[in-house]
Amino acid sequence: TMSPVNSQVIITEVAPRDGLQSEVQWVPSEIKQHFIHLLQEAGVPEIECTSFVSPKWVPQMADNQQLWLGIHKKPGVSYLALVPNVQGLHLAIESKVEEVVVFGSVSEAFSLKNINCTIDQSIDKFSKIVALAQLHNIRVRGILSCTLGCPYEGPIEARQVVKVAEKMKAIGINRLGLADTIGVGTPNAVITLLDQIATIYPVHSLSAHFHDTYGQALVNIYACLQAGVRRFDSSVSGLGGCPYAKGATGNVATEELVYMLHGLGYHTGINLEKLIMAGDFMRNYLKNTNNSRVALAYLAKRS
Amino acid sequence: TMSPVNSQVIITEVAPRDGLQSEVQWVPSEIKQHFIHLLQEAGVPEIECTSFVSPKWVPQMADNQQLWLGIHKKPGVSYLALVPNVQGLHLAIESKVEEVVVFGSVSEAFSLKNINCTIDQSIDKFSKIVALAQLHNIRVRGILSCTLGCPYEGPIEARQVVKVAEKMKAIGINRLGLADTIGVGTPNAVITLLDQIATIYPVHSLSAHFHDTYGQALVNIYACLQAGVRRFDSSVSGLGGCPYAKGATGNVATEELVYMLHGLGYHTGINLEKLIMAGDFMRNYLKNTNNSRVALAYLAKRS
Numbered sequence: 001t002m003s004p005v006n007s008q009v010i011i012t013e014v015a016p017r018d019g020l021q022s023e024v025q026w027v028p029s030e031i032k033q034h035f036i037h038l039l040q041e042a043g044v045p046e047i048e049c050t051s052f053v054s055p056k057w058v059p060q061m062a063d064n065q066q067l068w069l070g071i072h073k074k075p076g077v078s079y080l081a082l083v084p085n086v087q088g089l090h091l092a093i094e095s096k097v098e099e100v101v102v103f104g105s106v107s108e109a110f111s112l113k114n115i116n117c118t119i120d121q122s123i124d125k126f127s128k129i130v131a132l133a134q135l136h137n138i139r140v141r142g143i144l145s146c147t148l149g150c151p152y153e154g155p156i157e158a159r160q161v162v163k164v165a166e167k168m169k170a171i172g173i174n175r176l177g178l179a180d181t182i183g184v185g186t187p188n189a190v191i192t193l194l195d196q197i198a199t200i201y202p203v204h205s206l207s208a209h210f211h212d213t214y215g216q217a218l219v220n221i222y223a224c225l226q227a228g229v230r231r232f233d234s235s236v237s238g239l240g241g242c243p244y245a246k247g248a249t250g251n252v253a254t255e256e257l258v259y260m261l262h263g264l265g266y267h268t269g270i271n272l273e274k275l276i277m278a279g280d281f282m283r284n285y286l287k288n289t290n291n292s293r294v295a296l297a298y299l300a301k302r303s
Numbered sequence: 304t305m306s307p308v309n310s311q312v313i314i315t316e317v318a319p320r321d322g323l324q325s326e327v328q329w330v331p332s333e334i335k336q337h338f339i340h341l342l343q344e345a346g347v348p349e350i351e352c353t354s355f356v357s358p359k360w361v362p363q364m365a366d367n368q369q370l371w372l373g374i375h376k377k378p379g380v381s382y383l384a385l386v387p388n389v390q391g392l393h394l395a396i397e398s399k400v401e402e403v404v405v406f407g408s409v410s411e412a413f414s415l416k417n418i419n420c421t422i423d424q425s426i427d428k429f430s431k432i433v434a435l436a437q438l439h440n441i442r443v444r445g446i447l448s449c450t451l452g453c454p455y456e457g458p459i460e461a462r463q464v465v466k467v468a469e470k471m472k473a474i475g476i477n478r479l480g481l482a483d484t485i486g487v488g489t490p491n492a493v494i495t496l497l498d499q500i501a502t503i504y505p506v507h508s509l510s511a512h513f514h515d516t517y518g519q520a521l522v523n524i525y526a527c528l529q530a531g532v533r534r535f536d537s538s539v540s541g542l543g544g545c546p547y548a549k550g551a552t553g554n555v556a557t558e559e560l561v562y563m564l565h566g567l568g569y570h571t572g573i574n575l576e577k578l579i580m581a582g583d584f585m586r587n588y589l590k591n592t593n594n595s596r597v598a599l600a601y602l603a604k605r606s
Contacts, residue, residue: 029350183600186566187525201387215559216566217521222490248600256518263489293518297551298484 019239238291322542541594
C-alpha cells in the first residue's frame with residue numbers, strides 16, 4: 001500500500017503545444033482553446049498550451065498571445081508555455097504566463113540542428129531566461145531532449161546527461177524533465193540514467209517525457225515509477241508524430257498512461273472517459289488517426 | 304548481471320495461427336509456409352503454426368494438414384498446433400505434430416460462448432486429449448484465456464484462475480499459459496495472479512500471452528520478467544485483431560517484445576531486422592496496416 005503522497009502522479013498534458021506544433025494544417029485558436037478546456041474539464045492538472053516562439057519557426061504557434069488570453073483558466077491547473085529565448089519570455093510576461101519551459105538537448109548535434117546553437121550557448125540563453133523570469137516571479141522548468149539516444153549521434157551515455165544537467169542546475173533550474181525524444185530507451189537504461197542524475201536532481205524534482213516510437217514508453221514510465229518518479233509528460237491521443245521517421249509514433253498517449261496508473265492504484269485526478277473524448281475532439285477536427293490504443297478500444301466498443 | 308539461464312527468454316510466435324485465424328481473406332498454404340520459413344530464419348524458437356479445428360469453425364485453418372506437411376522444419380525449432388478436441392488430435396497425430404496446445408478459459412461465460420462447453424466439460428475434453436497424446440509421446444501445453452478479465456463477465460479474480468489451473472494440473476498438463484485475452488490487465492494484477500498461481504505452476508512452467516488492446520502488454524510482460532517468467536507468446540506485426548472491439552489492437556507485436564528484451568540484456572536468438580521483414584511480408588500480402596511500432600519506425604527510416 002502506498003502513502004497518499006507517493007500514490008499521487010502529476011501528468012503534464014503536452015498535446016496543445018508539443019502535439020500540435022508538427023501539424024501542418026492550421027488549427028484556429030478557438031479550436032485549441034476548446035481542446036484545452038476539455039482537457040482541464042477532464043481533470044488534467046498541468047497543460048502545456050503553446051510556445052512563445054517566432055511564427056517563422058513554428059507557424060502553428062503563431063497565435064500564442066491570443067490563444068493564451070482566451071483560455072478560461074481553471075483554479076488549481078498549471079498552464080505552461082515554452083520559451084526558446086528572452087524575446088519569447090517577454091511575450092510570455094505580457095501574457096501573464098506563470099510557468100515557462102526551456103527546451104535544451106544533451107546532444108551537441110541535436111542542439112545545433114534543432115535549436116541552432118551549441119549546448120553551452122543554450123545554457124547561456126537559459127540563464128538569461130531564468131534571471132528575467134525570477135524578476136517576474138515566473139517559474140522555469142527545463143527539459144533535456146535525447147537523454148537516451150539522438151537521431152544524429154546515436155546512443156547517449158548517462159554521464160553526458162549528467163554533465164548537461166549539472167549546468168542546468170547551476171543556472172538555477174530546479175525542475176528538470178528528461179526526454180527520450182526518439183523513443184529508443186528501455187527500462188535498464190532509464191534506471192541507470194535516473195541513478196546517475198539523482199545526486200543533481202532528486203527524484204521529486206524530475207519529470208520524464210517518453211516517446212512511443214518503439215512501443216517502449218509505458219514500460220519506461222513503469223521503471224521510472226519504481227524508481228520514485230511521479231511526474232510525466234504525455235499527449236492525449238498520442239498527438240504529435242515522430243519528425244525523425246515519418247509514419248512512426250511520437251508522444252506516449254495520455255490515455256494509456258492514465259489507464260496504467262489507475263490500474264496500479266495511483267491517483268491522477270483525471271477522468272479517463274472525458275480525457276478520451278478530449279482527444280477524440282481534436283482527432284476529429286484534424287481528421288487523422290487516434291494513436292491511443294485505449295481510445296481506439298473505448299471508441300470501438302461504444303460504436 | 305543475469306545468469307545465462309535467467310537471461311534466456313523463449314518467444315512463441317503465434318501469428319501464423321492466432322494472428323491469421325481472424326483474417327477474413329483466405330491466405331494460401333504456400334504463403335503461410337513462406338511466412339513460417341521467414342520466422343524460423345529470423346531465429347524464432349517456437350512457432351504456433353495452425354489449428355486442427357473444423358473448417359466450419361475456423362475457415363482460415365482448413366489447410367492444417369497440407370500446411371503442416373509443407374513446412375521445412377528447422378532443427379531446434381518447436382512447431383505447435385492447437386487442438387480443440389480428440390478428433391483434432393487424431394489429425395495432429397497423422398501430421399506428426401510433436402506438441403499441441405489446448406485452449407481453455409477461466410470464465411464460464413467465455414467458455415460457453417467461445418468453445419461451446421462449460422469449464423468442467425472443457426477440462427474433461429483436455430484430459431482425453433492428454434491421455435491420447437501421452438500414448439503418442441506428444442507434449443500438451445495448456446492456455447487459459449481471460450485470466451485478467453472477460454469480455455462478458457468483466458474482472459476475473461486470481462482465485463478463479465487458480466481454481467481452473469488446479470484442474471489443468473490435475474489432468475497432467477504441466478505447462479500453462481496465462482492469457483489476457485482482452486488486454487485489460489495492469490502490472491499489479493499480473494503480479495497478484497503470478498503469486499497465487501505459483502504453488503500450482505512454478506514460474507518456469509508458465510508462459511504469458513498479452514494483448515495490447517489498452518497498450519499495457521509490454522509493461523505487463525516486464526512485470527512478469529521481474530517475477531521470473533521467461534516464456535511469452537507474441538505475434539509478429541501485431542497480427543490478429545481484437546474480436547471484442549473491432550478496430551482495437553490484439554496480440555502484442557513480437558517486434559516490440561524483442562526490442563525490449565534485447566534492450567534489457569535478455570537473449571532471444573531472434574534477429575530483429577529479419578523478424579520485421581517477416582511481419583512486413585505478411586502485412587504486404589494482406590494489404591493491411593502493420594501494428595508494430597518498432598516495424599513502423601524501422602520501415603519508415605529505411606524508406
